Amino acid sequence: MRAGALLEKAxxxxxxxxxRLLSYIEDESEQIEGVLDAIYCRAGKAHVIGVTGVPGAGKxxxxxxxxxxxxxxxxxxxxxxxxxxxxxxxxxxxxDRVRMSKLSADPGVYIRSMASRGxxxxxxxxxxxxxxxxxxxxxDVIIVxxxxxxxxxxxxxxxxxxxxxxxxxxxGDAVQSIKAxxxxxxxxxxxxxxxxPDAERTVHxxxxxxxxxxxTHDAAWQVPVVATSAESGLGVxxxxxxxxxxxxxxxxxxxxxxxxKFPERRVWRAVEEMAVRRVRERMQDGAIAALCxxxxxxxxxxxxxxxxxxxxxxx
Amino acid sequence: MRAGALLEKAxxxxxxxxxRLLSYIEDESEQIEGVLDAIYCRAGKAHVIGVTGVPGAGKxxxxxxxxxxxxxxxxxxxxxxxxxxxxxxxxxxxxDRVRMSKLSADPGVYIRSMASRGxxxxxxxxxxxxxxxxxxxxxDVIIVxxxxxxxxxxxxxxxxxxxxxxxxxxxGDAVQSIKAxxxxxxxxxxxxxxxxPDAERTVHxxxxxxxxxxxTHDAAWQVPVVATSAESGLGVxxxxxxxxxxxxxxxxxxxxxxxxKFPERRVWRAVEEMAVRRVRERMQDGAIAALCxxxxxxxxxxxxxxxxxxxxxxx
Numbered sequence: 233m234r235a236g237a238l239l240e241k242a243x244x245x246x247x248x249x250x251x252r253l254l255s256y257i258e259d260e261s262e263q264i265e266g267v268l269d270a271i272y273c274r275a276g277k278a279h280v281i282g283v284t285g286v287p288g289a290g291k292x293x294x295x296x297x298x299x300x301x302x303x304x305x306x307x308x309x310x311x312x313x314x315x316x317x318x319x320x321x322x323x324x325x326x327x328d329r330v331r332m333s334k335l336s337a338d339p340g341v342y343i344r345s346m347a348s349r350g351x352x353x354x355x356x357x358x359x360x361x362x363x364x365x366x367x368x369x370x371x372d373v374i375i376v377x378x379x380x381x382x383x384x385x386x387x388x389x390x391x392x393x394x395x396x397x398x399x400x401x402x403x404g405d406a407v408q409s410i411k412a413x414x415x416x417x418x419x420x421x422x423x424x425x426x427x428x429p430d431a432e433r434t435v436h437x438x439x440x441x442x443x444x445x446x447x448t449h450d451a452a453w454q455v456p457v458v459a460t461s462a463e464s465g466l467g468v469x470x471x472x473x474x475x476x477x478x479x480x481x482x483x484x485x486x487x488x489x490x491x492x493k494f495p496e497r498r499v500w501r502a503v504e505e506m507a508v509r510r511v512r513e514r515m516q517d518g519a520i521a522a523l524c525x526x527x528x529x530x531x532x533x534x535x536x537x538x539x540x541x542x543x544x545x546x547x
Numbered sequence: 548m549r550a551g552a553l554l555e556k557a558x559x560x561x562x563x564x565x566x567r568l569l570s571y572i573e574d575e576s577e578q579i580e581g582v583l584d585a586i587y588c589r590a591g592k593a594h595v596i597g598v599t600g601v602p603g604a605g606k607x608x609x610x611x612x613x614x615x616x617x618x619x620x621x622x623x624x625x626x627x628x629x630x631x632x633x634x635x636x637x638x639x640x641x642x643d644r645v646r647m648s649k650l651s652a653d654p655g656v657y658i659r660s661m662a663s664r665g666x667x668x669x670x671x672x673x674x675x676x677x678x679x680x681x682x683x684x685x686x687d688v689i690i691v692x693x694x695x696x697x698x699x700x701x702x703x704x705x706x707x708x709x710x711x712x713x714x715x716x717x718x719g720d721a722v723q724s725i726k727a728x729x730x731x732x733x734x735x736x737x738x739x740x741x742x743x744p745d746a747e748r749t750v751h752x753x754x755x756x757x758x759x760x761x762x763t764h765d766a767a768w769q770v771p772v773v774a775t776s777a778e779s780g781l782g783v784x785x786x787x788x789x790x791x792x793x794x795x796x797x798x799x800x801x802x803x804x805x806x807x808k809f810p811e812r813r814v815w816r817a818v819e820e821m822a823v824r825r826v827r828e829r830m831q832d833g834a835i836a837a838l839c840x841x842x843x844x845x846x847x848x849x850x851x852x853x854x855x856x857x858x859x860x861x862x
Contacts, residue, residue, distance in 0.1 A: 268848065268850065269848035269850060269851055272845065272848040272849065273845050273846065273847070273848060274845075275845065276845045286601055492843075495839050495842040495843040495849070496839040496842075496843075498842065498849040499838065499839055499842055499849045499852045499853060499856070500823055501849070502849040502850045502852065502853035503822060503823055503826060503853045503856050503857055504819035504820075504822060504823060505819075505853070506850070506853045506854065506857045507818060507819060507821075507822030507823075507857055507860070508815055508818055508819060508822075510857065511818060523814065524810050524811040524814055527810040527811075527813065527814055528807075528810040528811075530587065530588050530589075530590065530591045531588065532588075533583065533584035533587040533588060534587065534810070534813040534814045534816070534817040535583065535584060535587075535817045535821070536584055537814045537817065538814060538817035538818045538820070538821045539821065541814070541818050542818055542821045542822055542825065542860070545822070545857070545860040545861065546860065546861055
């Protein structure tokens with residue numbers, strides 16, 4: 233089936249069509265090219281929630297609990313688990329999906345793992361395109377789970393309406409948390425595994441640190457620290473309420489300041505990708521390789537080589 | 548003093564000139580523009596070691612120990628600590644530098660913290676330019692410390708000759724480590740805090756997992772798992788020897804396969820940056836803002852807007 237026909241079905245709520253289109257996006261397939269613009273223009277209604285934090289914080293279990301909680305309000309939910317392992321090994325870890333399997337029997341919930349990076353290092357773009365598709369397909373809430381504290385996190389911060397940072401008790405000291413840059417990013421902090429002995433101290437430390445830093449975006453929002461236990465369900469209803477409150481805050485304040493910068497970022501990223509694609513189309517592979525060889529031998533700088541390549545974009 | 552004169556001094560071993568130039572690089576100052584190409588072409592001799600791992604793994608202390616160990620062989624060492632916190636808060640955490648302060652009295656060691664991201668999100672570029680400068684300035688070994696497991700890590704993997712991934716006992720289970728994509732990236736694995744009770748199990752688990760995954764680069768290299776205690780110094784001499792062995796391996800095998808891809812990546816990144824810069828130079832700010840506004844309102848996709856902008860590059 234062509235992408236156009238699949239998109240029709242996806243917009244009408246057909247999950248298999250959504251899955252097929254997500255695979256096209258994940259593979260950076262040419263099939264998807266013609267419908268990406270339509271998908272983008274149909275999106276914009278869902279509440280996009282980014283969930284991040286160090287590996288082992290129990291994010292997947294927490295998200296499963298959270299989704300179940302949100303289902304009580306009849307919201308439809310898409311969960312997109314970004315899996316960075318595939319970049320190098322080619323293999324996806326299915327553990328999270330297994331943990332979420334009870335949830336996946338619910339027709340109001342759609343769960344998908346996606347490799348974090350396609351052929352061209354397209355983490356940000358393919359993730360954003362996937363969010364657009366799920367949004368256009370009519371899901372009320374889209375939860376994007378990412379691992380780690382590097383660039384991925386910053387990207388999701390720009391893509392999500394609400395960023396949730398999950399910590400656990402006893403993972404390094406307070407200074408380390410600040411160092412990772414997670415503190416200022418969060419709209420909501422969660423301390424998971426709150427049944428652990430030093431959970432209270434972690435909540436206390438985090439709250440203290442939040443008071444000490446100046447928030448650089450949406451300063452009127454009071455960032456809550458929510459203690460949860462994904463295992464027992466403790467605090468999950470509170471978390472759902474806080475998410476709802478943040479959504480209302482954004483509606484009342486004309487959207488988030490971070491989110492406002494997002495379309496521009498995305499335009500420039502598209503400019504970068506288009507420039508590279510057009511240079512590749514116009515220039516012989518051999519000529520490009522010869523330039524790169526000179527750069528490898530330190531006879532020419534990367535910028536000098538780029539000057540030659542960008543020159544090819546002139547008509 | 549002009550950047551050209553500073554570079555002369557830096558190449559002659561003047562540390563203050565190195566510091567000034569690094570500040571220009573960090574700030575993406577126009578001052579540095581004219582000498583970046585010269586710096587790049589003078590670099591290429593140092594052993595660049597990337598050290599990464601989750602926050603709280605004790606990387607800074609370990610690096611200080613490792614540098615002291617390498618000093619016994621009279622090598623000069625530059626340590627570049629990439630600090631992602633500055634991106635959002637504007638403030639750098641000085642804890643690591645304080646911890647390294649004993650080392651900083653040694654004239655054969657140069658230590659520098661650097662914000663991970665300049666005005667234009669230039670993490671990768673400014674870090675690489677800093678490495679080039681330290682390399683051109685004649686340091687035998689350059690150790691780049693990064694935090695987290697996201698994009699930064701992948702960038703450093705492409706930039707470094709040898710990637711060291713530091714784990715600690717008890718940080719989540721084995722599957723989580725794989726998920727972060729760290730397993731395959733490492734040329735050397737370190738289990739720090741090896742005096743902790745479950746250190747042996749972590750070494751054992753890690754070794755087992757290494758046997759189970761197919762290495763996608765430099766398959767002939769046997770990835771060692773080195774147990775260290777940065778506090779006591781245990782295992783640090785072993786780590787230094789393994790680093791030396793990996794350097795020899797690369798020399799014997801005509802360099803690393805990962806490293807071989809690096810100049811090309813860097814050329815394309817420079818193409819991206821140059822395309823954006825030229826579009827901004829040629830187009831009125833108001834016209835760009837109007838396009839972004841349409842994208843924000845979902846009337847136009849980011850790629851359609853990019854098509855208009857890249858069209859401006861034609862003469």
